[in-house]
Amino acid sequence: MTVTLEVRNLRTHFFTRAGIVKAVDDVSFKVERGQVLGLVGESGSGKSVTGFSIIGLVDPPGRLAGGSILYRGQDLAKISEEEMRSLRGNRIAMIFQDPMMTLNPVLRIDTQMIEAVQAHTNASHSEAWTRSRDALGMVGIPSPEERLRSYPHQFSGGMRQRVAIAIALLHNPDLLIADEPTTALDVTIQAQILAEVQKLATEHGTALIWITHDLSVISGLADRIAVMYAGRIVEAGEASTVLDRPAHPYTHGLIGSVPSRNKKGEKLRQIPGMTPSLLNLGVGCAFRTRCARATAVCEQEPPETLIPPERIVRCFHPMQDVAA
Amino acid sequence: MNEPIIELRGVSKRFGPSYDAAARVARSLSARFGSPPRNETVRAVDMFDMTVMRGEVVGLVGESGCGKSTIGRMVAGIMPPTEGQVLFKGKDIVSLSTEQAKDAKLKVQMIFQDPYASLNPRMRVEDIVGEAPRYHGMVPKGGGDDYLDAQLQRAGLDPAFKRRYPHQFSGGQRQRIGIARALAVQPEFLVCDEAVAALDVSIQAQILNLFMDLRRDLDLTYLFISHDLGVVEHLSDRVLIMYLGRIVESAPAEEVFAHPNHPYTQALLAEVPRIEARKRRFTAIKGEIPSPMNPPPGCHFHPRCPHAMPRCSVEAPVLKEVASGHRSACHLNDMG
Known part of the structure; x- marks a missing residue:
């Protein structure tokens, strides 16, 4: 190991x-x-x-x-x-106790996730979007295409934590x-x-x-x-x-x-x-x-x-x- | 023991926006000419029946938003029910005279979850604990120091600290202040709303032990509201499981943990983290708790239930006895 x-x-x-x-x-x-x-x-x-x-x-x-x-x-x-x-x-990624420590309340989920992808790769906007969608799907968020357009306050606590986890997992x-x-x-x-x-x-x-x-x-x-x-x-x-x-x-x-x-x-x-x-x-x-x-x-x-x-x-x- | 101290009969609680005149006109107009107005009422508690006998510890379990805290508040008399009756020692609280109602309220006290938010930061401990007994004439005016010291000691606090403010205490000690405050008016019934949820495991054990000692010494009755099944199992005689404002199962504690009947209870028990578990594969109940603003028709649990049948989405199951003292609300019990 x-x-x-x-x-x-x-x-x-x-x-x-x-x-x-x-x-x-x-x-x-x-x-x-x-x-x-x-x-x-x-x-x-x-x-x-x-x-x-x-x-x-x-x-x-x-x-x-x-x-x-x-x-x-x-x-x-x-x-x-x-x-x-x-x-x-x-x-190296971190998930915090309070998902609102990770999420910006005034930005849509897609904005935040695409930014996180592009911060570390040369991915195009559409590549980054695809990757974000897949990450949301992986943590069990239903209909990720639509949910990407939501703001953090439109999610429940458990869903928000899952979005925070999806962001942490973007780069494996x-x-x-x-x-x-x-x-x-x-x-x-x-x-x-x-x-x-x-x-x-x-x-x-x-x-x-x-x-x-x-x-x-x-x-x-x-x-x-x-x-x-x-x-x-x-x-x-x-x-x-x-x-x-x-x-x-x-x-x-x-x-x-x-x-x-x-x-x-x-x-x-x-x-x-x-x-x-x-x-x-x-x-x-x-x-x-x-x-x-x-x-x-x-x-x-x-x-x-x-x-x-x-x-x-x-x-x-x-x-x-x-x-x- | 065989006399009911608190009874809820068909209690419902709805929360909705209050409309001013203009909004009411707009809503009735849109109901007549346009699309019907959106229903914005939350049914926090729906036709809830419960009886708590003297000396009993009843555990009320459910996930966030199921209405368990609303029940606690209605029992403690902080919040009136929208429908139904709350009976204290067989008498409807609404029918009591002012004097009797005050007395009934004093006999039911509440302990809150957050030991930081539930104490006034600008009051000294001696006033937090001593104010109510002074006001209600339980101690002589200007005296009552001995009474206060005894209250603090009983909750495990050193009376030497009574001149201090809440911020000078740790979380566990603050919860003790909350307990001393509740017990200072000599209640018979305690509503504990997630009273140990905010505490560390080792401190939680100290507070749970204190609850058990007090029950024995003062002959107290408890409604213990918690999402933590381990705590409820340890403390309760009887357990009620709630889902979206309704009771889905009610049974003696041993029975519920040994033979859970309702699929929701079964799923909940399967997900409880147990320290005895080693390196296991986690699976989970699918889906989320639906919004109480728009609960699913029929059985509230059917969209997440692995055994759901067509009937479940149409007809709400009622609580039926499945074994002695064990009731469950599930259509599966009607099938042979």
Whole structure:
């Protein structure tokens, strides 16, 4: 398998007046061709900022403070804005939680899609139109010829998200970053969208990073899972291993709090406390204040340890062979 | 337990534009001489019957636009029904005297989805939670500090923070403020409209546990409105499934999840993401939810239903008992 993306020791920090927010702190992972990586974490864990860092959309006061982002061996952290622009929307695409972040409300869909095609190819207007129509048809929009003439507000939320996905797919990207694209959608529509992206990964070999807070969405889709907490990956490995035998206490707690994992009517297993503020987060394991297994040693930085064959966990007291 | 606390009888809610005199003249003229005017009325809820017994937790499930929030609002008395009756402890709310109606309204409280939008950003927590009991004379004038502290503590908030404003709290804590506010007037019935949808999974578990503790301690009855079947399955005694303003299936929770009868319920259950699932192929119900402005004739679900027959597009199915306590509205049940 060829590696499409390799992120090494990525650090994205926000330099605010109140102090440095280490939104992404020493994050490393890789995604192979046709593979689906689930990047899981709660609000403020840094999962979205990781996505924005890869596609080069981190706004000041945030900036990359270290590490490398290797896309087919080329370091995206070092290339110029112009080179990045030729990749973005072309070889690397992103779907946002809110489709109106992608769509311009005052332009018709055809205008926006044809512009997106012509930005990266020499296609004529009619070639670009054909390609746009086919892309809309592919994501399951009925009568795409007519719908191309519509404005974004004439679509429902699910349809709009599909248009945003169609735009992301126009150039058959090698890497697609999806940032909670189904959170605002109904379950039946969510299933339709999951079916589309799954087809993309298997048929076109697109590597997919699916960012979410919902483990149940990702469990059916992902090959690998990386769990983020307070700017760091605390556990990463093959999806079924991470979900069936979580090693990090946080992963274990997260899986345990899903209602279907609990006996009906009984108390849900909950993680006490709440996610810490990333502002001036001290040294040591960030989860220790909510962790039942924490000891004095947790006030030091937990090292990344390998659980053979290939799982990684950042914890002094990993759980061994405990079923979730 | 066997006394109904809330009953809806044949309740409908329609939303339409209000026409001024000129628009009414124009519409009647075009109806006589030209094309008939476009029907702009949304039938959010259509002939809805529901009974909630004391101590019960009823889950109301449906996708966006099916009318589940409208039901919640009518039950909580925020919105009057266009047709039909809302009964509180057997009495029609409309027939009650002002004093009795106020009392009935206090007994039914609502918890909203968005913990950011449902709290006044310019009020301190002590006023958000304490205002209603003070106004309704549940605490002595000028006193009531102990009462307030007890309300906050019960919802899992530290009373030391009562001088703070909502923006100084996290999402989960704000939802606790909303819960403390609802419970401060000693309700018997809580309408939770997507009350945990905006929260992270680990915080969601904390709030759901709080709901269960409160039910036990205060003998509360819940109408739990959600699109999340996992949450509803965990919490509810009975589940109602809605599609485009109508109930399509109603059954005890175990029954609905073990033996779904209506094709819509079956499809919905098949699409629920489950953490137990591994690397599966996703398929989906075809099509989108139709607009409630122009619902399909007959059974609302027939354009998306894999078992649709000619009869389905003509005649709307009624709810019929398919097993004890299990009712479903589908023509398939009439065939042997």
